[in-house]
Amino acid sequence: MQSPEELDASFALKSIARNIPLKSSLQQMPTVYSILWSAARRFVTGETRQDGVDTAKFVAAQGYGVSLEYIGENTATKQACQAAVDEFVALSEAIETASLPKGTTISLDLSHIGLSVSQELALDHLHYLAEKTRARDLSLMVSMEESDKLPAILAVYTQIAARHPHVGITLRVHLYQMQQDLEALMHLPGKIRLVKGVYQEPDERAMNRSEELDERFLSFVQLLVEARHPLSIATHDQHLLQEIERRQLLAAPHVEVEMLYGIRPDLLRQMQQAGYQTRLYLTYGTEWYLYLCHRLAEYPPNIYQALADCVQPSRTEQLVSNYI
Numbered sequence: 001m002q003s004p005e006e007l008d009a010s011f012a013l014k015s016i017a018r019n020i021p022l023k024s025s026l027q028q029m030p031t032v033y034s035i036l037w038s039a040a041r042r043f044v045t046g047e048t049r050q051d052g053v054d055t056a057k058f059v060a061a062q063g064y065g066v067s068l069e070y071i072g073e074n075t076a077t078k079q080a081c082q083a084a085v086d087e088f089v090a091l092s093e094a095i096e097t098a099s100l101p102k103g104t105t106i107s108l109d110l111s112h113i114g115l116s117v118s119q120e121l122a123l124d125h126l127h128y129l130a131e132k133t134r135a136r137d138l139s140l141m142v143s144m145e146e147s148d149k150l151p152a153i154l155a156v157y158t159q160i161a162a163r164h165p166h167v168g169i170t171l172r173v174h175l176y177q178m179q180q181d182l183e184a185l186m187h188l189p190g191k192i193r194l195v196k197g198v199y200q201e202p203d204e205r206a207m208n209r210s211e212e213l214d215e216r217f218l219s220f221v222q223l224l225v226e227a228r229h230p231l232s233i234a235t236h237d238q239h240l241l242q243e244i245e246r247r248q249l250l251a252a253p254h255v256e257v258e259m260l261y262g263i264r265p266d267l268l269r270q271m272q273q274a275g276y277q278t279r280l281y282l283t284y285g286t287e288w289y290l291y292l293c294h295r296l297a298e299y300p301p302n303i304y305q306a307l308a309d310c311v312q313p314s315r316t317e318q319l320v321s322n323y324i
Contacts, residue, residue, distance in 0.1 A: 035310045036289070036292065036310070037288070038309050038310050039292060039306035039307075039309045039310050040288045040289075040291070040292040041309070041319075042262040042295075042305065042306070042309055042319060043260065043261060043262040043263070043283070043288075043291065043292060043295045044071070044261075044262075044283050044284060044285075044288045044291060044292075045261060045282050045283065045284045045320075046284050047284065047285060047286050047288075048284060049070070049087070049090060049091055049094055049284060050094075051284050052068050052070075052091070052282055052283070052284030053068070053091075053094045053095065053098050053100075055261070055282055055320055056068055056095070056098070056100055056104070056282055057098050057100065058320055058323075059280050059282070059320065059323050060100055060101055060104070062323050062324055063272060063278075064268070064272065064278050064279060064280045064323065065101070065103065065104070065105070065256060065258075065277065065278065065279035065280070066100060066101075066104050066105065066279065066280055066282060067104075067105040067106075067107050067141060067258065067279055067280070067281040067282065068091060068095070068104070068105070068106055068107065068282050068283075068284075069106070069107040069108060069143075069281070069282070069283045069284075070084070070087050070088060070091055070108070070112075070283075070284060070285050071283050071284065071285035071286075071287045071288055071290075071291055072084055072109070072112040072285060072287045073109040073111045073112050073116075073145065073287075073290070074111045074112075074116050075111065075112050075113070075114070075116055075117070076116055076117070077117065078114075078117055078121065081112075081113050081114045081117060081121060081125065082125075084112050084113050085113050085125050085128065085129065088106060088108060088113070088129055088132075089129070089132055091106060092106060092129075092132055092133055092136050092138055093136075095136070095138060096136045096138075102137045102138075103137070103138075103139055104138055104139070105138065105139040105140070105141050105168075105279070106129075106133060106138060106139070106140055106141070107140075107141040107142075107143055107281065108129075108140070108141075108142065108143060109142075109143045109145055110122045110126065110142060110143075110145070110149070110152075110153055110156055111145055111149065113125040113126065113129070114126075115149060115152055115153070115156070119152045119155065119156060122152070122156050123156045123159060123160070126140075126142070126156060126157075126160050126167075127160055127164075130160055130163075130164040130166070130167050131164075133166065134164060134166055138166070139166045139167075139168065139191070140164075140166060140167045140168070141167075141168045141169070141170065141191070141193060142156075142157050142167065142168065142169045142170065143170045144169070144170040144171060144172045144195070144197075145199070146199050146201070147175055147177075147199070147201055147205050147206070150175070150177070150181075153169075154169075154181065154185075157169050157190075158184075158185075158188065161188040161189065161190040162188060164190075165189035165190060166190070167190050168190040168191030168192060168193060168230070168232075169185060169190060169191075169192060169193070170192075170193040170194075170195060170234070171185070171192055171193070171194055171195070171220075172195055172196070172197030172199070172206075173194055173195065173196055173197060173213065173216055173217045173220055174196055174197035174201070174206040174207050174208075174209075174213055174216075175197060175201065175205060175206050176204075176205060176206065176207070177205075178220075182220060182223070182224075186223075186224070186227055186229050189230075190230070191230035191231065191232055192224060192229060192230065192231055192232070193231075193232040193234050193258065194217065194220055194221065194224075194231065194232070194233055194234060194235075195234045195235070196209065196213060196217060196235065196237075196298075198294045198297060198298045214237070214239075214240055214243075217235070217240060218240070218243060218244065218247075221233060221244055221249055222247065222249060225249045225252055225254075225255060228252070228254055229254065230254045231254060231255045231256070232256050232257075232258045232279065233250075233255065233256070233257050233258065234257075234258040234259070234281070235257075235259075236259055236260070236263050236264045236267065236299075238264070238267055241257065241267070241271070245274075250271075250274075250276045251275070251276065253277075255276075255277065256276070256277035256278060256279050257271045257276055257277070257278050257279070258278070258279040258280070258281055259278075259279075259280060259281065260280075260281045260295070261280055261281060261282045261283065262295075262319055263295070263299075265319075265322035265323050266322070268280065268323070269322075269323065280323065292306075
């Protein structure tokens with residue numbers, strides 16, 4: 001459970017993340033951009049597709065499953081959305097060329113490929129990417145965004161998932177409405193990725209980090225495991241994972257533990273060594289500002305680490321070796 005000070009810091013970081021003028025100003029200040037990039041490198045593989053694929057090859061060789069995302073969201077024009085789709089297609093080709101394992105996942109935000117323009121555009125683009133990834137034996141995972149977008153995300157996903165079982169969806173457990181959404185989505189074949197949720201939401205829509213939220217997360221895991229539904233448990237909460245393990249919910253063949261690159265590599269390695277299926281979520285691209293803010297917001301003590309990384313950029317150069 002976060003302290004009041006950490007909750008305040010988390011709220012501030014989430015507000016900064018959504019401050020577009022601030023982001024634009026920082027991007028136009030080369031020195032500041034370089035300093036912040038030093039902190040972001042702990043969580044982002046690099047700014048190019050090759051950076052992402054090279055890191056994916058390394059961690060896959062260590063026995064981890066891989067999710068790859070080209071960072072971006074809230075794309076405002078059809079032309080920019082098409083450019084994002086083209087990048088995801090190029091990523092699927094690069095994954096195939098690199099001979100990454102079958103079941104490697106591409107993750108994306110629907111607002112990156114069209115949802116901010118129209119629901120129809122997002123549907124068309126997701127269908128196209130579903131066809132491309134299926135042809136290459138890859139999985140596709142729809143990420144979850146702010147709750148205002150939730151009805152449209154679910155509407156697009158349910159239309160695609162009924163025809164493409166390799167397409168999954170992420171659910172934010174802290175949203176109150178997730179109980180009914182979970183029960184509906186369990187009737188579709190796609191993998192469900194459970195996360196606590198990092199987006200700032202009104203109190204009437206979502207609960208804060210608490211024991212109540214942990215219990216809710218556990219109940220969702222239990223429900224999906226017992227239903228034998230494909231499940232990715234996406235958390236870095238060691239106590240929560242220990243309780244899931246104590247309940248003997250990790251060993252099922254349809255269950256995996258997924259963590260973000262740069263966060264608790266020791267814990268993911270521990271899960272792997274215990275014989276559980278593990279997956280590492282890797283990102284790349286130039287739109288890393290929001291991603292960095294969210295990584296700091298979900299665990300405010302990471303700010304100390306970020307400050308140290310800014311002063312000593314070399315600290316982040318060999319982080320991938322932590323997954324050996």
